[in-house]
């Protein structure tokens with residue numbers, strides 16, 4: 001089964017971790033020839049088990065690929081893999097389509113995109129939301145930055161790995177969309193949690209607060225789709241002792257990226273800064289692996 005109207009392609013996939021592994025497997029399932037590279041032998045074996053093959057190096061992978069997808073931890077890894085010695089840009093053919101789905105800083109995304117343009121390689125930054133479950137199910141949301149022709153070329157591949165594909169604008173705007181959204185989510189989760197903590201102190205039943213605020217002006221996604229206290233919304237992580245979901249350390253990573261971007265662009269984000277500080281304290285006190293809605297326990301002092 002091939003997504004859209006594209007032919008089977010040679011896809012190189014670098015970064016076969018929690019997200020990249022299942023995303024690469026979905027490309028294999030759709031009929032593409034997927035060659036992978038990762039520092040982890042277990043990740044490479046998992047790709048082989050899914051029907052892909054392992055490349056010996058980034059250079060070998062890049063030389064053979066029509067399309068390269070990267071799903072790496074942070075900006076430094078992405079710069080190294082693309083711009084470093086033996087990296088993608090030195091070894092891929094001109095015209096190779098490049099898709100970076102890692103969540104990284106906007107400056108790194110723009111730097112790598114500019115180097116790719118110099119080599120005549122169309123590139124998009126395409127960070128995702130949807131988590132490991134979305135990666136496995138092929139239902140991720142992609143926020144895409146890059147030129148129109150690169151977006152058009154990347155879309156059939158993104159369609160295989162995701163359900164909602166949005167072109168946000170020029171290079172770097174996919175990353176900008178991701179960190180602006182997650183800064184808003186971090187702030188709103190803290191706001192909702194503070195409201196529940198105050199309600200408890202005032203003797204107001206959390207279910208009553210939920211019933212009232214979910215249809216009143218306090219309504220927001222953190223309350224109605226991801227309620228941080230157990231009871232009102234059976235699907236939320238609060239009902240399974242805050243197992244992630246979306247881990248607090250991932251939220252902290254995105255909040256730090258938003259603060260770096262705020263500083264470098266001169267934007268005033270005082271609540272974003274406060275949210276980053278609170279999530280940092282929560283993570284330092286043992287909350288890193290807890291779902292980000294567990295911040296309510298930190299605010300409660302438990």
Ligand code: NAD
Pocket residue numbers: 014015016017018019020037038039040043071072073074077081101102103104128129130131132246250253
């Ligand atoms: P992960 O740590 O599970 O995977 C990263 C992989 O990259 C690892 O397998 C690692 O071995 C590999 N890697 C690191 N450096 C490498 C190098 N130099 N060469 C080759 N491989 C290298 O992380 P993940 O959870 O899959 O996240 C990947 C990206 O997706 C991150 O940027 C993260 O912020 C973003 N993201 C994650 C989630 C999530 O729920 N996990 C959700 C949205 C976005």
